[in-house]
Amino acid sequence: MIVRMRFGKLGKVRWTSHRDVARMWERALRRAKLPVAYTGGFSPRARLSFGLALPTGCESVAEYLDVALEAELEPALVAERVCPLLPRGIGVLGAGEPEPGSGSLQEEVTSCMWEISVPRSTRSELDEVLSRLMGAASLPILRERKGHVVSDDLRPSLLALFAQHTHDELGTTLVAELGTRPRGVRPAELAELLDIELGLARRTCQWIERGGSKFEPLDVLPAVPAVAVERAS
C-alpha cells in the first residue's frame, strides 16, 4: 500500500537540501521499524517518492511524500510512529492514502502557494510592482542551461500575486500562487523579477487542478502538531 504524508519543514532545518530531507525520512522510517518496501537489485533503497523539491532555505507546511509499505497499516499510525523520530523542525501534518489511480506527486501538482516576506518594504510599494508584473505580457529571465544561455518566460507561471498586512519591522508579506507549468518558479526567481530583497519564503499549499477544481494532494485537514511549528532557533 501507499501512505501519503504531508509534512512541514520549519526553522533551522530549512537550510538542509531536498536530498538531505529524503535521507532523514529514510533513517526515521527504519528507526520506526515500519514495513517499508525496498527496491530490488544491487543497492536496495526504500521506496519513497517525494513531490516537488523545496529549495534550500525555504520553509514549508505543505510537503508531501509517498511511502510504499509491504503491509496494510492505518496511515495515522504510520505518521504517529515516525513523527517523533524526525529531526526537530520536520513534522508530520497529516497522513492518508492517495486516491486510487492517481499519478505521482511530481506529475499531478499544478501550482503552489507561497508566503514570502519582503523586508523593508511597504504594502503600497509592493502592490505597485505586483500589478506591473501581472500586467506584463511576458517576463523573460535569462538562465544558463547545458552551457547555453536561454530565455525563460515566467509570466505564464505567475497565477496570482498580492501583498499582505504590513508589520512595522518585518516589511510586507507577498502571497503568491506559482504554477508548475510550463516550468516551476522558485521564490528566488520571483524576487529577481521583482527586484526585491528576499526574506523568509514558506510554501503553504500545493494544488492539483483537475476539471476546473482544485484539490490538495491529501484530503485531510492539516492539524498542525506542536512539533512542527516549534521553531528550531
Next chain:
Amino acid sequence: MTSSLWPRIEPLLAQVTKPARYIGGELGAREPLHEPGRVAWLLIYPDTYEIGLPNQGLQILYEILNEREDALAERAYAPWTDMERAMRSAGIPLFSLETTRPAAEFDVLAFNLSAELTYTNVLNLIDLAGLAVRSKERTGDAPLVVAGGHCAFNPEPLADFIDAFVLGDGEEVVGEISEVLLDRVADHPRGRHELLRALARLDGVYVPALYEARYDGTSLVGVVPRFRDVPERVEKRAIGDLGEWPLPKQQLVPLVEVVHDRLNVEVFRGCTRGCRFCQAGMITRPVRERPASQVDEMVRAGLARTGYDEVALTSLSSADFSGIEHAVSSVINDPQCSGQVSVSLPSLRVDAFTVGIAAEIQKVRRTGLTFAPEGGTWRMRQVMNKLIREEDLYSAVDSAFAQGWRRVKLYFLIGLPTETDEDVLGIAELARRCAEIGHRYHHNVTLTTSVGGFVPKPHTPFQWFGQDTIEELRRKVGMLRDALRGARGVSLRWHGAEATAAEGIVSRGDRRVGAVVEHVWRAGGTFQEWSEHFDLGLWTAGLEAAGLSLEDTVYRHREQREVLPWDHLSAGLHRDFLWQDFSEALHEHVLEDCRWTPCYDCGVCTGLPVEHVVASSVPPAGGSQGTGQDISVGGLMPAHFVHEAHRDMAVGAAGGAEDPAARRSLGSGPRARTTSGARSMGIVDTRASGGGA
C-alpha cells in the same frame, strides 16, 4: 543571559554554499546549560563539517564531558572560506554549533589534530575566535587552547600557539584538565602561568611554554624544562581497557551527508603489525580489543538508535579482531537487519580469508574492494614490514574477482627507504597482473592504483629517513605512468608531490616551523588539505622567511645521535628499539606481530601501565603479518597466478631482491595516514580510532 549569535548568523546562510554545515541539529547533539561550576569545552575539528563530524575521538570526548557534572562540551568545525568571509565582514566570531555561542565564552578550545596540513586552519580558528594566535599573547581569562590527536606526537610546529597538548588517549585526561580548570574557575583565580604549571603536572599533558628549545647554531640540541617541577619527558596516556569505554553511545547522526556516513563501532585500539612507516600503528600500541559481546551490543543498539543502514567495524586492521567472524555474522544474520544493513571493514587485510569475510558482508552491494599493499615488491614490503606474501596478495585479488567484484583499488607508497626504480616499477607490474587476473573472470574490470609519496613520521622506525624530493617523486610517478600506458583496466591515481613536501615540513619540523605555519596562514593559506586551496609557494616563502629550507627540514636524513624535536615526548617506544628496527629494515629483516608471538620489547607494555588485551591467542586462519606463515617463501608467486608468457620466470622463485618473480605483489593492513596529499576528492580517512581531542 543569552549569548546566541543565531539571529546574526542566519542572514549569512543564504549567501554561502552548504549552509546546513552551520546549523547543527544532529541526532545525539546536546545543548548543555552553561552555568558556574561547569568547565565549558569547545571541541574543534579544524576542517570542514563533513570531514570533521564523523571523527570518533571528538565524539567520545563530547560524551564524556557532557556526562560530567563539572564540565560541558559543544562543537565547532572550520567554516568554509565563503562563510568565513561573511562572518568576518559581519563581525561574527567562531561560534559553537549547539548554542551558537561565541568561542571566546568557553573555558577551553580543544583542537583535534589529525593532519598536519590543517595547522593553518588551527591558527585561523584561534584568530576567528577573537584570540591572539600566539599563546604568550593570550592573557588572564582568555580560553585555554589545547590540542590532541595523532599529530600531537610532534607538537613543536604548533608550540607557540597552543597552551597544552594531550598525548595519547584523551578519555581520562579531559576530566583531569576540567578539575584543574575548575579549581581556577571556582575559587581564587590563579594566574595563567600557575594554571599552565598545574596542567603540566598531569600525566600526558605537555605545556610547550614551560620548555625551552635550545640550538647549537642551526641544530636543535634539546627541548628542556624551564622549571624543576616540569617533567623532562612527557609520556602518552593509554586507557587499559576499551571495554570500560563503550563510547560513543549516542553517535551523532548529521542532517547532511558527511564522509563515513554510517554507524562506527571501534573494535580495538592500537596495532602491533609493526609496519615501519605507520605512525598510527606505532603511537597507539598496545592492542586493546573490545569484548565481542560489547561490540554486538553497540552495533545492535547503534543501528536501532540511528537508523543507519551501514555499520563500520573500525580499527587499524579490523580483520585482526579476535571476534571478527562472529561480529560480522551476527549483524548479517540479525533478522532485524533483514538484509538491508551492510557492514564495512575499513582497512582490509590482504589475504583470501579477509576477502571471504568481505564476500559474506557484501552480499548485495558488491561494488569495490580496497587493499593497501603499500609496496610493489616483496622486497619493499619486507623493508616496510608489511608482510603480505605474493601468495596472499594474489589469492586475495583472485578471490575478489572470482566472487564478483569488478573494481579493486590498491594503495601504494613511493619514496621509501632503499627503494629502487625496480621497486617502483613493481607497482606497475603488480597492477597489470591483478588486472589480468580480473580479466579471467570479467570482461571489464577497473584496477585503480593509487600512489602517494611517503612522508616520514615521528615515533616510527622511519623517522630518521630523508623524504624524497618533489622532483624525485615526480620522476617515479612519470615512470609508473609510462609503464602503465595501455594497460587494460588499470588506472593510476596520484597525490600531488607538492602537498607531500608541505606535509613533510610540518611532520618532522621543530619549533621554528611555527613561523612557517604562521606565514602561510597570514598569507591566506587556509584549507591546505584541499587541492583548490593548496599552494606550495606559500610554504616555501614561509621557509625562506624563517631561514629554513626544504633540504634541511624535509629531504635530509637525520643522524642517529641527532636530537629529534619530539625526543622529550614519548609514545612509549624506546628510541633504541626504533633505531634498531630501522637498521633491520635496511637489511630487509622482518618482525612478526607481537600480539601472537613473544614480545620484542619496544617499550610500550613494559613502560606504560597497559598491556595487550586480545581474546584470541592464535593468529587468524592462514596466519598474518608473519605469524603462522612461512615468510621465506613470501616472494614466491604460486604458478597458477602467472600468465602463460611469464610462467617460466616464476618457477622456483623464492624471496629476494634479485628474483624476477618477486617483482609482483600486493598487500593490506592499516592504511596509514602517511600522505594526505591535497584532498582533491574531499574525502580522507579520518581515522575512526583514538580518543584524542
